[in-house]
Amino acid sequence: MSYTLYYWPGLQGRGEFVRLALEEAGAPYVDTALELVKNGGGVPAIMRYLDGGDVTRPPFAPPFLKSGRLLIGQTANILYYIGGRHGLAPRDEAARLWVNQLQLTVADFTGEGHDTHHPIAVSLTYSQQKKEALRRTRHFLDERVPRFFDYFETVIERNRSRGPWMAGARLSYADLSLAQVLAWMGYAFPKTTRKALEKRAGLARLQEAAFTRPRIERYLLSKRRLAFNNDDVFRHYAELGE
């Protein structure tokens, strides 16, 4: 059975967490962000579900995933579903909750990363909140990045399986999401990220291991993988000193 992923065109965004899981699973999926509007893709494909008066379980925002008759929203929720079906999460309940917990912590970090360039309102442009963005970014890089990075490094260190992953001996969707966040960080804040990864061998190894999985590597080299850009969740602004 094929999935359909709905996400805004033109950026990786939170849709990328879902894409990486589907790519690693080798699961067939239609990515509406890459389809022409006349073929049912683009923004109208999303709005049809956000605004459609006949959608029984409407999503609040993309990404959302169609799987047969199911329409599933919220990134961590989508990944919980995919992970269970494609071996990207452990089978036993405790470990599956643990992976979900890690994913939600990756999501928290992602939200904080986004708010560095939009600390006041998503309805304003970056330049309309630049002063506040500079201030927030300083705190993010000095306080929040070390806190989160130390946390994930500790998680990897304490994983008794001693492999590159956060939970158990096998790759989970949370590992893919963490690798994606590290890649974003490298684009947005290259100096801070390079230094941070030099000091945290576990994180560097996890990213390398995740992004060299054959299917992931093939995906990253494909046209389906969009380039980092400043419409994305993590953005590079030179005036932030990186």
Next chain:
Amino acid sequence: MSYTLYYWPGLQGRGEFVRLALEEAGAPYVDTALELVKNGGGVPAIMRYLDGGDVTRPPFAPPFLKSGRLLIGQTANILYYIGGRHGLAPRDEAARLWVNQLQLTVADFTGEGHDTHHPIAVSLTYSQQKKEALRRTRHFLDERVPRFFDYFETVIERNRSRGPWMAGARLSYADLSLAQVLAWMGYAFPKTTRKALEKRAGLARLQEAAFTRPRIERYLLSKRRLAFNNDDVFRHYAELGE
């Protein structure tokens, strides 16, 4: 079996989402926030898990819940676990994912509510970011509150069971969390919230129905329920014009 809930003393906070679910379930639990330090409660009870070098699956932050040998972090994850064990979530997979999706959307709104008074950094006090807080609050009340409230109202309207709840014919933990958020909003932004609920009968009815459940009502009148205060996620500051 008894649970132990770990959360910061002195505020409702995100721990309250878990408390409401446990209270509605009639599940016995120890709330370390209400225990003296000498009896194993208070902040040291939390730090032991955040900083303890022997914790295999460390939480990033409270709330977290101990259930037998399981240690579960991230609010939505805790609720997913409790909901499944105590009939506070539907049994079939699709509906359970839907409740999780709603909970994560409540969590997103909660995060945005928190950031109205802390738009720059959690390490700064409110007064150190008051100017930015005023600016963010205006956008929150004018743009985000209507957007989220309309969404949840629509969810209630489209629930085919036509009761007061968001998902199906029975109360779920997401309903309790939404009721809590509405109560917080009434404390933090009374004018906006009163007007918003006058226009959205579904939300007002859900809150009333949730908070008059016998066990919930008893809890809300008990000493275990702390008063709203300005250490909490949602805060009342007169200068914000409410």
